[in-house]
Every structure is written in structure tokens, then in C-alpha cells.
Amino acid sequence: MCHQDDASPSGDYKPPGRLRPPVSAAFGRLGRAVGRHRWPFLLLPLLLSGGLGAGFYFLGALETSDVERDFTPVDGAAKAEREEVRRLFRRGENFSTLRLDTEGAFAALIVTGPPDLLQPGAFQQLLDLDAQVRSIRTEDSRSNFSSLCERTHGACAPNAALQAFNYNASEVATKYVTFPTNDGVFLGQAIGGVTLGADGRQLDSAQAVRLFYFVRENESESAAWLDAVFLIFLKVSVSYFTSISREEEFKSSSKSVIPFFSITYFLAITISIISCLRMDCVRTKVWVAVFGVLSAGLAVLSSFGLLLLCGMPFSMTVATSPFLILGIGVDDMFIMISCWQKTKVKNEVEERMADTYKDAAVSITITTLTDVLAFYIGLLTPFRSVQSFCTYTGTALLFCYFYNITFFGAFLALNGKREEANRHWLTCSVVPSPEEVISSIHDAPREQSKCSSCNVGGAYDPDTGTEEEIPCNYFFKKVYGPFLMHNLTKAFVVLLYAGYLAASIYGCLQIKEGIDLKNLATDGSYVSSYYDNEDKYFSEYGPNVMLIITDKNFQYWNEIARHNLTSCINEFEKSEMVQSGAIISWLRAYVAYGNTASLNLTDERVFLQNLPPFLQVSGFSPDVNISGGTILASRMFIQTVNVSTALDEKNMLNFMRQTALSCHSELAVELMVYHPAFIYYDQYAVIVTNTIQNIVVATLTMLVISLLLIPNPLCSLWVTFAIASVIVGVAGFMAFWDVNLDSISMINLIICIGFSVDFSAHISYAFVSSQEKTANEKAIEALYRLGYPVMQGALSTIAGVVVLAAAPSYIFRTFFKIMFLVILFGAAHGIVFIPVFLTFFGACAKNHVEDEQEKQQNNLQMQPTVGQSTQPSTQVSALNSKEVNPYSN
Numbered sequence: 001m002c003h004q005d006d007a008s009p010s011g012d013y014k015p016p017g018r019l020r021p022p023v024s025a026a027f028g029r030l031g032r033a034v035g036r037h038r039w040p041f042l043l044l045p046l047l048l049s050g051g052l053g054a055g056f057y058f059l060g061a062l063e064t065s066d067v068e069r070d071f072t073p074v075d076g077a078a079k080a081e082r083e084e085v086r087r088l089f090r091r092g093e094n095f096s097t098l099r100l101d102t103e104g105a106f107a108a109l110i111v112t113g114p115p116d117l118l119q120p121g122a123f124q125q126l127l128d129l130d131a132q133v134r135s136i137r138t139e140d141s142r143s144n145f146s147s148l149c150e151r152t153h154g155a156c157a158p159n160a161a162l163q164a165f166n167y168n169a170s171e172v173a174t175k176y177v178t179f180p181t182n183d184g185v186f187l188g189q190a191i192g193g194v195t196l197g198a199d200g201r202q203l204d205s206a207q208a209v210r211l212f213y214f215v216r217e218n219e220s221e222s223a224a225w226l227d228a229v230f231l232i233f234l235k236v237s238v239s240y241f242t243s244i245s246r247e248e249e250f251k252s253s254s255k256s257v258i259p260f261f262s263i264t265y266f267l268a269i270t271i272s273i274i275s276c277l278r279m280d281c282v283r284t285k286v287w288v289a290v291f292g293v294l295s296a297g298l299a300v301l302s303s304f305g306l307l308l309l310c311g312m313p314f315s316m317t318v319a320t321s322p323f324l325i326l327g328i329g330v331d332d333m334f335i336m337i338s339c340w341q342k343t344k345v346k347n348e349v350e351e352r353m354a355d356t357y358k359d360a361a362v363s364i365t366i367t368t369l370t371d372v373l374a375f376y377i378g379l380l381t382p383f384r385s386v387q388s389f390c391t392y393t394g395t396a397l398l399f400c401y402f403y404n405i406t407f408f409g410a411f412l413a414l415n416g417k418r419e420e421a422n423r424h425w426l427t428c429s430v431v432p433s434p435e436e437v438i439s440s441i442h443d444a445p446r447e448q449s450k451c452s453s454c455n456v457g458g459a460y461d462p463d464t465g466t467e468e469e470i471p472c473n474y475f476f477k478k479v480y481g482p483f484l485m486h487n488l489t490k491a492f493v494v495l496l497y498a499g500y501l502a503a504s505i506y507g508c509l510q511i512k513e514g515i516d517l518k519n520l521a522t523d524g525s526y527v528s529s530y531y532d533n534e535d536k537y538f539s540e541y542g543p544n545v546m547l548i549i550t551d552k553n554f555q556y557w558n559e560i561a562r563h564n565l566t567s568c569i570n571e572f573e574k575s576e577m578v579q580s581g582a583i584i585s586w587l588r589a590y591v592a593y594g595n596t597a598s599l600n601l602t603d604e605r606v607f608l609q610n611l612p613p614f615l616q617v618s619g620f621s622p623d624v625n626i627s628g629g630t631i632l633a634s635r636m637f638i639q640t641v642n643v644s645t646a647l648d649e650k651n652m653l654n655f656m657r658q659t660a661l662s663c664h665s666e667l668a669v670e671l672m673v674y675h676p677a678f679i680y681y682d683q684y685a686v687i688v689t690n691t692i693q694n695i696v697v698a699t700l701t702m703l704v705i706s707l708l709l710i711p712n713p714l715c716s717l718w719v720t721f722a723i724a725s726v727i728v729g730v731a732g733f734m735a736f737w738d739v740n741l742d743s744i745s746m747i748n749l750i751i752c753i754g755f756s757v758d759f760s761a762h763i764s765y766a767f768v769s770s771q772e773k774t775a776n777e778k779a780i781e782a783l784y785r786l787g788y789p790v791m792q793g794a795l796s797t798i799a800g801v802v803v804l805a806a807a808p809s810y811i812f813r814t815f816f817k818i819m820f821l822v823i824l825f826g827a828a829h830g831i832v833f834i835p836v837f838l839t840f841f842g843a844c845a846k847n848h849v850e851d852e853q854e855k856q857q858n859n860l861q862m863q864p865t866v867g868q869s870t871q872p873s874t875q876v877s878a879l880n881s882k883e884v885n886p887y888s889n
Helices: 020-036 038-062 067-071 077-088 120-134 220-233 245-255 258-276 286-309 316-341 349-380 384-420 434-443 471-484 487-510 526-537 559-573 586-596 604-618 646-667 683-709 713-736 743-769 775-806 810-838 848-862 871-881
Strands: 105-112 191-196 203-215 239-242 541-549 624-627 630-641 671-674
Touching: 020 038, 020 349, 020 384, 038 286, 038 384, 067 245, 067 384, 077 541, 077 671, 105 120, 105 220, 105 526, 120 203, 120 220, 191 526, 203 220, 203 526, 220 239, 239 526, 245 316, 245 526, 258 286, 258 316, 258 775, 286 316, 286 384, 316 349, 316 384, 316 743, 316 775, 316 810, 349 384, 349 683, 349 743, 384 743, 471 487, 471 775, 471 810, 487 713, 487 810, 541 559, 541 646, 559 586, 559 630, 559 646, 586 604, 586 630, 604 624, 646 671, 646 683, 683 713, 683 743, 713 743, 713 810, 743 775, 743 810, 775 810
Parallel strands: none
Antiparallel strands: 105 203, 105 239, 191 203, 541 630, 541 671, 624 630
């Protein structure tokens, strides 16, 4: 979009910049080469795309649907804790969900329906459903649940809700069952929506029952059985879920947006054609617009194919990338076309291409550089979904840039040859120019001209020698610019910005962290229904967390050490997120056993000698790691409560870990806490810090680029200000639009940096480089040059992602929401806030020519007057009489 800040309407002014002259000259030579050798530059990219596109053959093998892999931190603390649990504790002979170090492989049903499921008739239906599920066989009928199930005491692990009544419907009305724990079995995750009896303990009624069916992990037959379970679950009115459901839904979510690609490309082509339409049948650039969109498509094909050939995993988040690339590619196309229109129409095509590239190629190089850097900086994040998106999108932007200056440039040159021959855009037949029509009328005034607006073309502005200006540019110069520079308007803009900033900061304080796993499923999915019922009926009780004593020198028999451990446990139980008295502790049970058996458990020998038989009888064997007469580690379990929201999960995780650390530092008890859900909760520990880190690094990088490109360092800070302001706005309004700060929105905040530069930097360049005398005039000229390109770029990018608003997936809707905010606020800063704010600072408004004059005058004052020639005064006079080209030698 900086193409129009590179040249005034007359085309004779180039703005100052430290790196621009050699880069511009190099691109001029490239443009001339493209104009001279059009067909090679057109056909070779097509062949390259075809070759690299072969990489899509590997898409199925490289497409990742592992939620843990993609949406949890690579170096999350819980992953290290899981490995420590696996090292310290062997799996017992009897299956226990309490002691799983993963979620396990399972199918789960939540049954709701009658007001009370604890009635004989309703309970019998549960038993029938349970029998039906256990009878399900895999598709090849080789295995059923009994052959694959996890076992306890030689039989398939029972369902706690059914076991509580001995799998007998007649006992529902008579048996005394306590809640949430009955005979040592926790029922809080199996029975929901409960009503208790008068004693506050007896289970009286229940609105929901959850049945679990665990099968052996990492077996192909187990996965086949879980797939077969869908067939029966679909036929009953229950909510169902399996351990592979999230991955399956993850896959289908990406497929749900495939139909939107055709709509997006149709919109992009339509908007591009409309933007490039002219009343002149020669100057109109319909086919140029089509090839501009095609260029973006080739970039996606080539970049994705290359990375797939290199074996780069393809995360589902990458599916949003083509929508973004299309918008950016079309934006670059508008820059190329606009710069072409500012070249002299009577020049040779090679010269016009050279002039176009001197301006446009430099401009899109700047925007591509900032966008690509923003994405590659995103690789610093510990989330693989973000890394995958940033790699694919950053590489696609490079290909988009490459194809714009080769493939699209070659077609622009071919179109230039058509215009040079004054041929019709559709029929390619030669049509008369307006000058020829006027001449024919003058030569034969009595003959009616056979020419019409449909077959006359090739008009241009005789004053500038370029194509005629479009009306939108004059709107920004004659209407919008003067209106914005009015004092009352400026005051309103300042108040508007203050309101925007206040609302944004407030929103930032309200933003929630972390991704809700049910959002990975599509709308209306059975997974969403399951999670909704889980939240409704089973949210009272959270994870049962392992409390692991990792100190192999801990003296369990020592009363002081045991007292310190008890004090630690009491610290956990003081929290409102921990159920008091619900701890499952082998040590408490052993001490109670010792008191009953009159054992002196304060004696090390007695303690260690009687421990193994107790563990074997009590079922606590998997919880104590004994080797060579030494207890290497042991674990207990703490039941959490009231953990239903992402904020609750974050607070619970932080509390558990902080309490464990304080026990170590204050009471010398080395503790570690773990639960498989902590793998997902770890995102809360890093999402904010990593987002801030990426934003700061990217913003500083953009500041360096701005300092290299903008001659006024103070004005370069406005680019940094705009980036920070847009990011704060997007983050704040995310909260108002129900978007959490997670790995998905982190991607978009990274995008935010690049687009902030696109919109704000070019306005700053144009303002600083303007030759107008006053700040208001500089701002108006900057808007005249950039107003329409900013609007074109904003509309083209929005068109690229707008269809995602209708996507049946949270991930893709989130992408649209944040991209919409980025473009809205970025464009607002570019054409509203920044032009006004720049006028408030005299240093930025100072004319570059005035700077040169001031330097010359200072030099004159410092030189001796004796024997001095008149050359310096002549130089000052020259400065006053004409413009100074900062690149002249």
C-alpha cells in the first residue's frame, strides 16, 4: 500500500529513506527484465507450482489431529511430571482410573431423561444399555469389550454407578448408598444432578448417570472397538464421547471449511474485478485482477507443497492460512496496478515495468518483510499449532511475494502490450483512441461517428502522461482530508481515541485465558452435547490430583516428618477448591492399621517390615515404590471441587503447584502434584507470557525496520505506537466478543503486528516525505496518496476471511473475529488516528527541504567570512528555488 507514497501524482518525487535507493534501482532492473522476457516469467512459476504441488500427496500422512501435541506447550511442566510418574510408579494388576497417567482409552455415556434415574424402571434401562455396549464387537467381529477391557480382580472394570447398587435394579429402592463416596468408591464423576436424603449423605435421586468403558491403550483393536461404539450410541438418546473423539472432531473441523474456499475465491475475484474496472475498454484490467487472485492461489499451492515435501506437520490451524494469503496477495496486486497506472502510458512497456517495480516492488517488499518476520517470530511460541501456522503462512507469504514480482508482473506486462496496441480487454481487437475519434469527427463533421464508449479506449491524462486518476483519490483529497484536519474533527478524533483506548484496556483486564477443549469440535457435534451435559451435571467435582512425595530420604516412620507431611496436606485442604476429608492416603490407612494391630510404626524396622503385606491387602501397592528396603516415592490423592471454568482450572493448577513448593521450602517435604488434565492446564502458565514475549520481540523488530525506512526517528515511534495501540484494541475487544486468549488467538495477535505496520507505517512515510509546507497539508496529501489503497487492502483482506464467520467451528470463527478487529482497528489508525496525531508534533511535520536548508545555513554561520566565495549563498538560493532530491549526489 505504500505505492502512492512513493511518488506524487506528477511522478517526480521519491521519499527519503536509508535503504531505498539501491533497492529501488535493483527492482527497476528486475522490472525491465520482466517486461522484456514476459513468457519465461509467466510460465516458469506455473511449472514450479505444478512440481511443488506434488507435495500434497503427503498431506494425509502429515496432517496432525493430536490435540495434546498441537494445543499444549511443548515444554509444559505437566509433561515432565507425567514422565516422572511413569518412572516412579508401576501400573498395578488391577485397573484404577485414579492412578492413570493419561486419560486412558475409553468410551463414556451420559444418560439423562427421567427426572430420577434411581428408580427401578429407569435403572433397568441403564443395565440394558450397559449390556448392549458390552456386546458391541469390532467391525470384523474379532473382538468385543470383554476381550479388550481393562480388568480389576480378573473382570472388566465395573461402572461405579451400577456397582453401587450391585448391578441390580431391585436394590435401587432399598440399598443405602452414600454420596459422593460409597464404600471407598468415589461417585462424584459417575452420578450427577443428585438429591441427598435428610441425613445429607444418602443418595436419594439423580438426574444423570455416566458410564465408562475403559479398554487397553495403544491397541489397534481397541481403537476399532471405540469406532464401533458410535454405531450404538447414535441409536440411543444419550450423550457419548470417546478418548479419540477430540481427534476425530479435530479432523472434521478442518474439512468443514473446504466449501468456503470456492466462495472466498469468488469473492476475491469479484472484488478485484470491481476494483479494477474502468469505463475505458482498454485501460480496464479485468484479466489482470483474475491473474492476481490466481497468483495468490499458486503461492498457497507451492508453499504448502514445498513444506509437505520437507515433512512439515500440517496442523488444522493451517487451514485458515489460504484465506489470509488470498487477502494479502490481492492487496499486493492492487499496489502493482496502482503503480502501473502512474507510469507514462506512451513509454515502452519495459520502461513502464521498470518504473512500476521501482515503486511497487519496494513497497510490497516492505510489507512482506514485516509480515513474514511477524510470522517467523511466532515460531518462538511453545505451541505446535502456532508454530505450524506461522511456518506455513510465512512461507506462503514469501511465495506470494515471489509470484507477484514474477508471474503477476509478467501478466501485467502482457496486459501492457495489449494497452500499448490499444486493444479491447475482452476481444483483443484494436479500437480507436479518443484522439482518433476527435480527429475523425473534425475531418468529417457531417458524418455520424460509428464509435461508442464500448469500442473506444486508451484515454490518459495529458497533463501527467499517466492513466486518468480515479475519483476515490480525489474524495480523500477534497472531502475527507480537509474534513479530518478541521479543528473540531481533530478534537472529536482525540475523544474517540480516548474512548477506544479506555474500552480496550478494560477489555484486556477481562480477557479469559486458555482454550476450552469442546471448542475444538464443530457446532452441533455430539462432543459439544457431551461437554454441555458434563458441565451441567458433573462440574461440582474436579480432578483427583496425585500428591507425590519424591524424596527417597523421607522418613515416613519419623513423627516429626509425618507431622510436617500432615501440615502440608492440611494446607491443601484449606482451599475452597479441595474437598476436606476426601484425601486418599496409604499412610493414613497404614497408621490406622498400625494402631489397630498395636504396631509401633515409629520404629523404622517395624514400619518397613509390615508395610508390604499391608499394601498387598489394602490395594495401595501401586502407590508406594519400595526397592531394597527403601521407599523411593509414594503418592496420595486429593479430590478437587468447584473447578468448572478455565479460570478455576488456572487457579487450581497454580494453587496446587505453589502449595507443593511452599511445603518443600518451609517444611522440607519434597512434593509434586500431577493429573493428566494438567497437560492441558499448562497452557495457562505460558499463554500470557509467551504472547507478550512474541509481541514485544516483533514490535521491536518492526521498530528497527521503521528506523531504516523513515528518515525521522521520532516519527518511526509512531509506527511502534500504532502497533501497540492496535494490539491493545484487538486484545481488549476480544473479551467483548467472547474470545479467549489461547493458542488460536495468539496466532491472530501475531498477525496483528504485521498488519499494524502495513496500515500505519506507510501513512507515516507519506507524511514525513511530503513536500507540503504545513502539517495539515502533509496529512491531506498522505491521505490522498494512501486513503484508497488502505481501503482496498482492508476490503480485500476482509473478503478473504469473511466467509469464516459462517464456519461451524470455533477456531475458524475466532480467526474471522480477530482478523476483522485487526483490519478494522488497523485501518482506523491508518486513515483516522495517525494522520491527526502526526499533525500535533512539529518534528514530524518539518519539511525535509527545510532540514536541508537549516543545515546549509548552520554551515554558513560556522564558516569564516574572510576570503569566502559566494558559492554557499548560491547553494542556499538553489535550495530555495527548487526541490531537493535527497538521493542526488
